[in-house]
Amino acid sequence: MTVHVYDSRTAEIKPPVTSVGVLGWIRKNLFDGWFNSVLTVLVLALLVKMVPPFVRWALLDSHWLPSGSGCQDAQGACWSIVTANLRFIIFGFYPHDLQWRPLLAMIILVALLFYSRNRKHWRYALGWSWLAGLAVMGLLLRGGFFGMAVVESTQWGGLPLTLLLAVFGLTGAYPLGVLLALGRASRMRAVKTLCILYIEMIRGVPLISLLFMSSVVFPLFLPEGVTVNKILRAQAAIILFTAAYIAEVVRGGLQAIARGQYEAAESLGLNYYQTMRLIVLPQALKIVIPPSVSILISAFKDTSLVVIIALYDLLKTTKSVLADPRWMGFSAEAYIFLALIYFCCCYFMSNYSRRLERELDTGL
Amino acid sequence: MSDNPPESGHPEAPIIEIAGMHKWFGDFHVLQDIHLKVARGERIVICGPSGSGKSTLIRCINRLEMHQRGRIIVDGIELTNDIKNIEKIRAEVGMVFQHFNLFPHLTILENLTLGPIWVRKVPKKEAEETAMYYLEKVHIAEQARKYPGQLSGGQQQRVAIARSLCMKPNVMLFDEPTSALDPEMVKEVLDVMISLAREGMTMLVVTHEMGFAKSVAHRVLFMDYGRIVEENTPAEFFNHPQHERTKLFLSQILH
Ligand SMILES: Nc1ncnc2c1ncn2[C@@H]1O[C@H](COP(=O)(O)OP(=O)(O)OP(=O)(O)O)[C@@H](O)[C@H]1O
Ligand SMILES: [Mg+2]
Numbered sequence: 239m240t241v242h243v244y245d246s247r248t249a250e251i252k253p254p255v256t257s258v259g260v261l262g263w264i265r266k267n268l269f270d271g272w273f274n275s276v277l278t279v280l281v282l283a284l285l286v287k288m289v290p291p292f293v294r295w296a297l298l299d300s301h302w303l304p305s306g307s308g309c310q311d312a313q314g315a316c317w318s319i320v321t322a323n324l325r326f327i328i329f330g331f332y333p334h335d336l337q338w339r340p341l342l343a344m345i346i347l348v349a350l351l352f353y354s355r356n357r358k359h360w361r362y363a364l365g366w367s368w369l370a371g372l373a374v375m376g377l378l379l380r381g382g383f384f385g386m387a388v389v390e391s392t393q394w395g396g397l398p399l400t401l402l403l404a405v406f407g408l409t410g411a412y413p414l415g416v417l418l419a420l421g422r423a424s425r426m427r428a429v430k431t432l433c434i435l436y437i438e439m440i441r442g443v444p445l446i447s448l449l450f451m452s453s454v455v456f457p458l459f460l461p462e463g464v465t466v467n468k469i470l471r472a473q474a475a476i477i478l479f480t481a482a483y484i485a486e487v488v489r490g491g492l493q494a495i496a497r498g499q500y501e502a503a504e505s506l507g508l509n510y511y512q513t514m515r516l517i518v519l520p521q522a523l524k525i526v527i528p529p530s531v532s533i534l535i536s537a538f539k540d541t542s543l544v545v546i547i548a549l550y551d552l553l554k555t556t557k558s559v560l561a562d563p564r565w566m567g568f569s570a571e572a573y574i575f576l577a578l579i580y581f582c583c584c585y586f587m588s589n590y591s592r593r594l595e596r597e598l599d600t601g602l
Numbered sequence: 603m604s605d606n607p608p609e610s611g612h613p614e615a616p617i618i619e620i621a622g623m624h625k626w627f628g629d630f631h632v633l634q635d636i637h638l639k640v641a642r643g644e645r646i647v648i649c650g651p652s653g654s655g656k657s658t659l660i661r662c663i664n665r666l667e668m669h670q671r672g673r674i675i676v677d678g679i680e681l682t683n684d685i686k687n688i689e690k691i692r693a694e695v696g697m698v699f700q701h702f703n704l705f706p707h708l709t710i711l712e713n714l715t716l717g718p719i720w721v722r723k724v725p726k727k728e729a730e731e732t733a734m735y736y737l738e739k740v741h742i743a744e745q746a747r748k749y750p751g752q753l754s755g756g757q758q759q760r761v762a763i764a765r766s767l768c769m770k771p772n773v774m775l776f777d778e779p780t781s782a783l784d785p786e787m788v789k790e791v792l793d794v795m796i797s798l799a800r801e802g803m804t805m806l807v808v809t810h811e812m813g814f815a816k817s818v819a820h821r822v823l824f825m826d827y828g829r830i831v832e833e834n835t836p837a838e839f840f841n842h843p844q845h846e847r848t849k850l851f852l853s854q855i856l857h
Contacts, residue, residue: 501666502703506717506769507693509685516716520707598707 330395415484
């Protein structure tokens with residue numbers, strides 16, 4: 239018979255140096271086998287070749303003054319194109335003196351977004367403040383009350399327009415998509431067929447063609463003299479388009495809910511709407527947060543397609559600046575700036591969704 | 603406990619009455635000519651081989667499955683396609699499932715108060731008090747703020763029982779409540795069911811826990827191929843089974 243004697247010294251033996259700390263991390267993540275080691279070396283070489291020249295171009299040798307002096311014969315980037323035209327890029331043809339109004343609208347939007355980040359604030363009041371906030375934003379853009387001059391929507395443009403199309407587009411498309419998904423999962427034949435028809439038809443055409451239809455074909459059906467605002471039509475096209483994709487994603491979530499959940503809800507006496515609202519949708523929508531956010535992000539970027547029906551969104555205002563002979567040849571700088579704005583918005587969305595997923599995780 | 607079954611010829615009408623009931627899944631005749639009367643306070647255990655239609659039978663009682671012929675009357679209300687009747691009956695009849703079916707996105711307390719608040723329209727505070735009362739009863743009150751995913755199987759099943767009780771049902775249906783549990787958790791769930799029986803709850807229990815059947819049931823039903831083949835008191839059923847199929851089944855289940 240053996241007796242195990244536990245020596246207190248055994249507890250002091252540490253893991254080998256190469257498996258912990260910085261060295262351990264480097265070894266595990268960068269030089270784990272010959273293939274990864276080769277990749278690491280190659281990537282490092284590439285970075286060394288590319289990063290310093292870019293930094294020199296973008297920062298060290300660059301010009302920032304709005305006058306644009308020295309840009310023509312400079313070695314580096316000419317950010318003057320951005321600083322000189324910032325207000326036009328951001329606000330488009332919105333009257334210069336009134337640009338505080340869209341600015342204020344955007345500040346309200348950002349404030350609401352940040353306030354909503356905290357799940358503790360999710361109450362009915364928040365829903366109402368969103369509704370009120372959206373209304374106020376619209377009114378600010380449009381004016382016509384409290385002595386504020388009316389600004390016709392034909393003059394709206396730039397970032398406010400992009401955000402408007404995106405925010406209203408997404409808040410419109412998501413509920414519609416959920417309804418379509420429920421319809422498609424419904425036992426009622428007619429409803430189901432209609433929803434399938436809608437989803438498949440919309441998914442079968444590109445957004446551009448829908449936008450064209452909304453701006454060219456749709457007015458043909460309107461009685462003489464009646465016009466529907468162009469932005470509204472584009473907005474409707476974006477909502478209808480995005481909803482179809484949301485619907486398919488949500489349908490996937492609905493299928494992931496076990497039959498037992500429906501049965502438990504039904505056996506408590508909950509009716510269809512209660513079952514969906516309280517039991518099924520909260521779980522299904524949580525499952526589909528990652529793919530939904532992908533769709534929302536791509537929908538946000540797709541709002542830039544409205545340039546083809548001559549709306550002055552952020553992309554179009556940037557392009558108009560480039561058409562100015564004074565700023566020709568500096569498109570790289572302008573597009574980098576544009577990309578940065580889009581990136582910030584999209585990164586916010588994906589960051590937000592990851593956080594939401596973590597907070598809603600209840601371990602089953 | 604089985605020494606005091608409700609007297610036969612009880613003046614009150616039976617709480618469940620099933621007469622000449624048939625059910626098909628497509629062409630498959632799952633339930634054939636079922637007749638069953640359950641008195642108030644009666645406890646019935648249903649057993650039988652796998653696929654014999656036990657689950658389907660009790661699921662017909664709260665219309666998770668629809669029967670196609672015959673009548674089912676629960677607490678004076680006949681089960682028809684009328685959706686209002688169905689919802690009323692479902693609120694009166696509690697059901698406990700093999701796989702618990704708790705709502706994973708809600709806390710234990712929210713699982714319990716959901717039905718009372720939305721179906722019975724009980725004020726939230728009162729619903730929470732009732733919920734805590736039943737959680738005490740199944741010995742799990744300290745877990746009220748946790749989520750189902752953080753509980754063991756036995757605990758989850760006790761929560762599921764409490765969830766049904768919060769609706770103050772007249773009848774409780776159990777579909778193999780212990781067969782998804784590890785052996786050491788079976789007892790804690792059976793204990794809760796036994797104490798429920800002591801309080802006079804009407805219970806229909808599909809189970810293979812023969813000990814439970816012997817000590818709690820007034821009647822044991824044996825089903826095979828969609829029929830109720832034999833029904834008797836536990837003593838008679840286990841000691842003097844009448845049918846060959848019953849004998850075979852008992853010999854397999856009791857080893
Ligand atoms: N939704 C359904 N569609 C078609 N057939 C079904 C359906 N549900 C059950 N069945 C079939 O009906 C028969 C009875 O099923 P049921 O679940 O009632 O059996 P059970 O006695 O509860 O068996 P177990 O002990 O395995 O739970 C089985 O043969 C099963 O395959
Ligand atoms: Mg079964």
